[in-house]
Amino acid sequence: MKKERYLRSIRLLAECFHAFQHISDTHVRTLGLTSPQFDILATLGNTEGMSFKELGQKTLITKGTLTGIVDRLEEKGLVIRTCCLEDRRSMIVRLTEQGQAEFERLFGPHIQFCKQAFLGYSDEDFAALDRELAKLKSHLDATMPKPG
Amino acid sequence: MKKERYLRSIRLLAECFHAFQHISDTHVRTLGLTSPQFDILATLGNTEGMSFKELGQKTLITKGTLTGIVDRLEEKGLVIRTCCLEDRRSMIVRLTEQGQAEFERLFGPHIQFCKQAFLGYSDEDFAALDRELAKLKSHLDATMPKPG
DNA sequence: TATTGTTATACTCTATAACTATA
DNA sequence: TATAGTTATAGAGTATAACAATA
Numbered sequence: 001m002k003k004e005r006y007l008r009s010i011r012l013l014a015e016c017f018h019a020f021q022h023i024s025d026t027h028v029r030t031l032g033l034t035s036p037q038f039d040i041l042a043t044l045g046n047t048e049g050m051s052f053k054e055l056g057q058k059t060l061i062t063k064g065t066l067t068g069i070v071d072r073l074e075e076k077g078l079v080i081r082t083c084c085l086e087d088r089r090s091m092i093v094r095l096t097e098q099g100q101a102e103f104e105r106l107f108g109p110h111i112q113f114c115k116q117a118f119l120g121y122s123d124e125d126f127a128a129l130d131r132e133l134a135k136l137k138s139h140l141d142a143t144m145p146k147p148g
Numbered sequence: 149m150k151k152e153r154y155l156r157s158i159r160l161l162a163e164c165f166h167a168f169q170h171i172s173d174t175h176v177r178t179l180g181l182t183s184p185q186f187d188i189l190a191t192l193g194n195t196e197g198m199s200f201k202e203l204g205q206k207t208l209i210t211k212g213t214l215t216g217i218v219d220r221l222e223e224k225g226l227v228i229r230t231c232c233l234e235d236r237r238s239m240i241v242r243l244t245e246q247g248q249a250e251f252e253r254l255f256g257p258h259i260q261f262c263k264q265a266f267l268g269y270s271d272e273d274f275a276a277l278d279r280e281l282a283k284l285k286s287h288l289d290a291t292m293p294k295p296g
Numbered sequence: 297t298a299t300t301g302t303t304a305t306a307c308t309c310t311a312t313a314a315c316t317a318t319a
Numbered sequence: 320t321a322t323a324g325t326t327a328t329a330g331a332g333t334a335t336a337a338c339a340a341t342a
Contacts, residue, residue, distance in 0.1 A: 091301065215324070
């Protein structure tokens with residue numbers, strides 16, 4: 001069985017992502033949210049809200065699942081559904097005042113917490129990393145079918 | 149709120165990983181396995197088997213969860229638990245003959261399928277990507293607490 | 297007809313913690 | 320006392336497909 005060249009890269013990519021995700025998720029959990037819930041909160045933060053469709057596209061969560069996650073966030077009083085006047089099939093999800101307050105209370109500290117993972121990373125390190133990841137991303141976007 | 153430098157890198161990392169994971173998971177599903185199940189199968193492939201502890205460390209799955217996933221793979225007849233003679237607290241998980249056959253039947257095609265994501269990526273592209281990811285990984289390993 | 301979001305179902309994964317049997 | 324794995328519980332995410340309302 002021939003060893004494909006990309007496997008090494010994907011393994012590295014997965015290891016990096018998992019390592020970071022582990023510390024991030026563990027911290028999010030201590031804040032009382034699940035990872036997808038925090039993802040939604042972070043996506044809605046500093047916006048006027050957006051439709052389920054747009055929210056699903058940004059977070060890669062399918063519509064059926066998204067309904068449940070938004071339900072739980074609505075039960076916590078963090079988001080609210082409003083009708084979209086232009087297209088009455090569509091629902092707009094946005095942060096409530098409490099949700100906005102939670103976003104501000106949690107997001108900054110979370111960013112600070114996760115920052116420790118990159119302690120000592122130089123501007124040049126970041127620039128080189130971003131260059132390769134951006135190259136990969138545009139390649140993947142061009143090569144792979146879009147979800148949704 | 150100051151914009152932390154690492155956020156852009158992490159966003160790129162997550163986007164790349166999610167994009168790849170989406171195509172990989174979707175394909176794995178069509179093979180009749182969940183993503184964690186395939187992960188276990190791939191980890192056990194071409195080994196003599198390993199303990200729950202080692203399997204958990206390699207896949208980042210905690211012991212309670214691992215018991216359930218291995219249960220389901222055992223029900224499918226793909227893996228088997230055997231006792232460890234040296235330490236009788238420990239259980240060794242290894243592929244059954246059928247599991248080995250499934251591994252060989254699924255793994256190669258899956259690797260080929262996912263390869264399409266990197267179609268046209270050059271040796272230089274891979275080398276540059278690997279260099280930055282390996283740098284990041286060793287940095288994360290040094291900076292972040294290990295799970296387990 | 298196609299699209300947006302909901303509902304229903306059934307399953308898988310997950311965190312957590314108490315438990316057992318060994319060491 | 321500590322470790323390896325299991326069990327129990329409850330909740331959360333997921334895929335899938337059928338559905339209602341609207342476009």
